[in-house]
Amino acid sequence: MASIAISEPQVADRWIVADPGQFREKFNQKSFEVSHNLASHPLFQLPQLMQLAERTLKTRPKDLHYDVGDVSVSQRWDEIVKSPFSAQEALRRIENCGAWFVFASAQRDHEYRIFVDRGLAEIKALAGPKIESQIMVEDIIIFITSPGRITTYHIDRECNFLLQIRGTKTVHVFDREDREVLPEEEIERFWAVDFNAAVYKPHLQHRAQSYKLRPGMGVHIPVNCPHWVENDDNVSVSLSVNFQFKDPLRANPYRANFLLRRLGLRPTPPGRSPALDAVKAYGITPLVWAEKTYKRWTA
Numbered sequence: 001m002a003s004i005a006i007s008e009p010q011v012a013d014r015w016i017v018a019d020p021g022q023f024r025e026k027f028n029q030k031s032f033e034v035s036h037n038l039a040s041h042p043l044f045q046l047p048q049l050m051q052l053a054e055r056t057l058k059t060r061p062k063d064l065h066y067d068v069g070d071v072s073v074s075q076r077w078d079e080i081v082k083s084p085f086s087a088q089e090a091l092r093r094i095e096n097c098g099a100w101f102v103f104a105s106a107q108r109d110h111e112y113r114i115f116v117d118r119g120l121a122e123i124k125a126l127a128g129p130k131i132e133s134q135i136m137v138e139d140i141i142i143f144i145t146s147p148g149r150i151t152t153y154h155i156d157r158e159c160n161f162l163l164q165i166r167g168t169k170t171v172h173v174f175d176r177e178d179r180e181v182l183p184e185e186e187i188e189r190f191w192a193v194d195f196n197a198a199v200y201k202p203h204l205q206h207r208a209q210s211y212k213l214r215p216g217m218g219v220h221i222p223v224n225c226p227h228w229v230e231n232d233d234n235v236s237v238s239l240s241v242n243f244q245f246k247d248p249l250r251a252n253p254y255r256a257n258f259l260l261r262r263l264g265l266r267p268t269p270p271g272r273s274p275a276l277d278a279v280k281a282y283g284i285t286p287l288v289w290a291e292k293t294y295k296r297w298t299a
């Protein structure tokens with residue numbers, strides 16, 4: 001859809017537009033495309049984002065992550081080489097330095113607060129009243145990416161709406177229920193010990209749903225759906241509006257299974273027994289104790 005110039009008082013009625021039926025059917029289950037009206041918003045132009053970078057570096061530097069260089073789809077985040085440039089220098093060189101910028105929790109900057117308030121209000125209105133009590137953390141992240149840069153394959157703990165602001169790119173999203181793409185052991189490791197636990201399997205690339213994003217388009221990525229991103233030959237700016245659900249609902253059964261597997265057992269995957277899931281969700285503390293005891297015995 002066409003993007004419109006927005007200054008705050010004349011903003012369009014809806015920022016995020018999704019088909020209600022598709023939203024109800026697929027929200028936090030399957031990926032799907034959305035559209036939005038934020039592509040021309042002045043706060044997402046590069047000079048304003050440079051100012052945001054300078055404010056962020058002064059007040060909360062840990063919220064500005066960036067790296068530079070050639071990256072492969074299967075590379076771990078902790079294997080990516082640190083940038084030889086300062087953040088400001090890398091932003092100035094964004095056209096050709098192979099950079100990936102992450103402005104985490106951008107709503108902590110008062111000018112950008114509105115995007116989490118209003119963006120999430122719209123998503124909650126679409127998702128229905130029950131969602132409010134399930135949310136633990138609400139957040140926005142702004143990504144700026146150099147031409148051709150890849151965002152490596154991973155899974156997230158957040159439920160995410162990735163809105164394309166500037167440039168075009170392809171987002172490849174996999175089905176989180178496909179146990180060849182995403183085995184139980186990888187999910188367990190992710191929730192327990194390793195955010196890079198998901199392993200890219202090139203021979204299964206054809207199972208991805210690939211979304212070609214341009215300004216005004218976006219994609220919904222449910223919690224734990226594996227994904228990776230290929231930027232086109234342009235500078236890309238994207239806004240991620242996201243939230244984390246309360247941990248016990250999804251994470252703790254996987255954490256419990258991680259510990260059970262380390263104790264030599266073959267745990268039942270979440271989703272097969274609600275009663276067992278509930279025990280694991282709210283009874284993980286004794287399992288942590290059991291694992292520590294096991295380690296003492298086997299040390």
Ligand SMILES: [Fe+2]
Pocket residue numbers: 154155156227
């Ligand atoms: Fe992600």
